[in-house]
Amino acid sequence: MTSCERTARLYRSRRGMMFGVCQGIADWRGINAGYVRLTLVVLTVFTGFFPFGLLYLLAAFFLPLEPVHKERDFYRRSHIKRGFYDLRQEFDDLSTRFNRMNRPSTGSGTERDWDRRFNNS
Numbered sequence: 001m002t003s004c005e006r007t008a009r010l011y012r013s014r015r016g017m018m019f020g021v022c023q024g025i026a027d028w029r030g031i032n033a034g035y036v037r038l039t040l041v042v043l044t045v046f047t048g049f050f051p052f053g054l055l056y057l058l059a060a061f062f063l064p065l066e067p068v069h070k071e072r073d074f075y076r077r078s079h080i081k082r083g084f085y086d087l088r089q090e091f092d093d094l095s096t097r098f099n100r101m102n103r104p105s106t107g108s109g110t111e112r113d114w115d116r117r118f119n120n121s
Contacts, residue, residue, distance in 0.1 A: 006030035011066035012059075019060035027066075 006028065013023035016033075022040060026033035044052045 007066075010063060012063045013066055019056075020065070021056055021059045021063065024063060024066065 010028045011020075011024050013020035013027055016023035017037070022036040023033045026036045029036075040052060040056060044056075
């Protein structure tokens with residue numbers, strides 16, 4: 001997931017620096033995490049620890065951790081065309097692998113010899 005791609009829910013990110021709160025907010029709003037971190041530091045310095053430092057710690061404690069990669073990809077497929085496209089890609093990959101397995105061997109002479117022995121017996 002890129003830093004500018006929005007998520008549907010607010011989670012603590014697994015890719016965060018400390019607790020993942022700023023990265024999670026950045027992913028949720030679709031902005032760069034550096035801006036969120038800079039804003040938090042500036043507000044904490046100018047207002048003191050009480051409002052923003054405490055809110056950060058509460059968010060670190062109460063926000064759920066983002067789902068693992070496969071779950072996140074599943075939930076991100078909410079757009080129907082994207083889901084069909086991904087399904088078609090997986091089907092094409094499987095089809096290619098299956099056709100490759102059924103293709104007769106065109107390798108070296110020993111491979112052809114083994115194939116001929118196996119198929120004739």
